[in-house]
Amino acid sequence: MKQRDVYLTEVGPRDGLQISKDFMPTEQKKAWIKAEFEAGVPIIEVCSFVPVKLIPQFSDAAEVLAYANLLPGLGVEVLVPNYKGCERAVAAGARVVTVPVSVSEAHSQSNVRKSTMEQVEEVKRMCELRDSLPAGKRFKVMGACSTAFGCTIQGAVPEADVVRAAVALQKAGVDEISLADTVGYANPAQIKSVFTAVRNAVGPDLLIEAHFHNTRGLGLANCLAAYEVGVRHFDSTLGGLGGCPYAPNASGNVVTEDLAFMFESMGVSTGIDLDKLVAVREMIRPQLPQTEFYGHLSVAGKPKNFAYAHA
């Protein structure tokens, strides 16, 4: 197994495809997941168990998940918006479910028609489902605090609200927490402050992951800030796919290949082969002709005599 100092979770097959105008056939989804796995990406969020009539893109979620589960050593995650989705995901073999919980009440109501704490209750039921299973069958629950750094509806989101949501998720029994800058409002100073406050509140043992968008160009700077306060797990998407359906032309997630390049060039190992990852991008790009791809490494290439962190 490769040495990794940080763990990148590719969320493109979920967060990227979720708003894509192009339907990607199941075989292409599988090929994408396999290619990123072979490029050394350690964890992939492969699909979402949402109602098919809401997002037809994920009509093949169970098949994609079953395929990903066969790749040896790959961490496989799926998104579930609610308990019903969690049941479907677990029945399909999900080992890690990510559940979004909007810290912003306004966003929570608009997104899942529940208050923040009602959604935490939904997460609690998933944790109870988990605990009802035999030890070998238990899945992990990740509570994803979305709009943790700001909200397009309510504007600023107080740090105390993020801490409250994170503590409530911990009490509900989650295995991991992520803090998501869903709409690209975060800045590096805020990142350091909020992650530190949440870490202080939930203690050192609960894994805390960063999920940042690059809407205002601060994606990598925000990842750097999170790294500097101890975060070692980062979501990102190939080509920066994804983004907010309410902000057309606003770029999506942090770009996986650029993030991996930043860390590797800093001497922080990702276990990822940058050339292979850029090749995956070139494979996927023609399959999503209506989707904008972002990123710099794929254009500029690696520096001359570039050395990986653990070459």
Added chain:
Amino acid sequence: MKQRDVYLTEVGPRDGLQISKDFMPTEQKKAWIKAEFEAGVPIIEVCSFVPVKLIPQFSDAAEVLAYANLLPGLGVEVLVPNYKGCERAVAAGARVVTVPVSVSEAHSQSNVRKSTMEQVEEVKRMCELRDSLPAGKRFKVMGACSTAFGCTIQGAVPEADVVRAAVALQKAGVDEISLADTVGYANPAQIKSVFTAVRNAVGPDLLIEAHFHNTRGLGLANCLAAYEVGVRHFDSTLGGLGGCPYAPNASGNVVTEDLAFMFESMGVSTGIDLDKLVAVREMIRPQLPQTEFYGHLSVAGKPKNFAYAHA
């Protein structure tokens, strides 16, 4: 005068236009400079005193400089590649000249046909010219250590070489030093290490500025890293104009509007009005139809209820 925690130097009219295929008429250059001045940009590098037959874009350098010097309180800088250019610039009223000195010997030979230390000697002659003038007429000399973080010809550039060049420039008598990532090879860890090493070598009083390119997408992360080790002066270009003539499609400098947004959102005042700055971008863009513009803030807009650092 506005309170500023950091100082952004807009180098677009020099670094951006230098490789642009579009000639910008003198009146448009003046309007650009005036508009950025009115948006609160404190310092602008307005032109380059290079041989006109090499870069016809700067045939109007003296007129542009004279105009910029009339804007009250604006810091005005010009680039000079050699002593002759410095003489021309000073005759035209230059108060600050930036002189590139390649830390990479290979780049230095290719760029100015001199070794690094021969170019430092050229800088020394400029400092002697400065000192020969009456006190009220003296200009400032900024030694710009280019390729300080890597070079497309030689690859890695040792930190010790950067320190040696910076110390040589200090001995030559420069007023300021900048460290430039000319080809976009730098990473945040390296930024912190090299700036700290140079600071330790030249002492705390010599102003050290950062000049970063965004070739591999790390521009803002690198600025953040430099800020965290005490740098308070940053070069950037509107729309990320500029870049390397040898790397087509590779994006240029750090984007001024995104950099200003990052700092303001962190509570670090730039004195810049973001809306006015984005308006300047929209004014300039149609004037450079063959030039690619980059940046995120101009697309996504400010966050809801955004507050400036010193509102």
